[in-house]
């Protein structure tokens with residue numbers, strides 16, 4: 376008797392911003408030691424995985440021309456890694472629907488890889504928990520582990536060691552997207568260049584954690600900070616105007632998300648975020664704006680239809 380083909384699985388996975396990003400010294404493996412606070416926000420990619428006799432990957436949505444639709448895509452590498460570990464052929468088709476800005480510093484590629492791990496593990500009924508998948512996630516990239524968990528979390532090491540953080544309230548954000556992306560390795564290199572012989576400056580994480588525990592966005596606004604911001608602004612000086620415009624439009628604070636060029640603006644509530652988004656969209660300092668909230672959960676199966 377032929378084995379029944381399992382139904383396709385669809386996974387939804389969020390973008391991240393970094394509420395805090397303290398970049399330490401360059402390590403001998405080419406990565407920088409980090410202390411960061413990841414925060415998952417409500418911009419999502421959807422990743423579907425199904426058994427196929429034409430294995431491969433296809434990509435839909437905004438910015439797809441910049442996303443590799445071949446075996447170099449990190450999501451496909453996730454499929455190959457899990458297939459190897461499960462000792463199976465990667466005879467699946469992966470469909471990415473992009474809602475997370477491409478090359479924007481919001482870890483969209485890492486999110487897709489996390490979603491591929493969750494989706495394939497469900498499709499093949501491997502019964503792997505998030506903690507088991509996180510071992511594979513860490514092999515794939517620094518931000519992949521966080522995308523499995525979502526929420527708000529402290530990341531250490533090169534970003535792959537995750538500890539969840541108590542964050543009491545939903546925070547409201549305006550996300551400003553720019554034309555073109557910034558390549559993460561170049562932004563880290565620019566930071567090293569700007570630092571020269573001076574080592575990293577102190578950026579303690581405690582104030583952010585306290586503000587998250589209290590839940591007051593005004594307190595949180597005072598403690599946001601990203602070491603990569605100076606490097607991103609040095610490479611894309613127009614970001615200075617965007618950051619000023621967001622605060623001018625009424626945001627409590629703004630910062631570059633990860634390695635940029637996306638900027639995130641914290642607002643006092645959902646209504647304020649709508650107002651800031653409308654005003655910022657009219658100033659002409661970015662390609663488009665989105666409203667988002669966080670924290671939201673990490674990669675989750677949203678659809679796994681059993682055949683009737």
Ligand code: C5P
Nearest residue numbers: 405406407409516517533534559560563
């Ligand atoms: O781990 P991931 O592939 O996302 O990292 C992309 C690049 O970003 C790395 O090759 C490295 O140049 C830089 N990076 C870094 N330190 C980190 C994370 C990333 O220098 N902690």
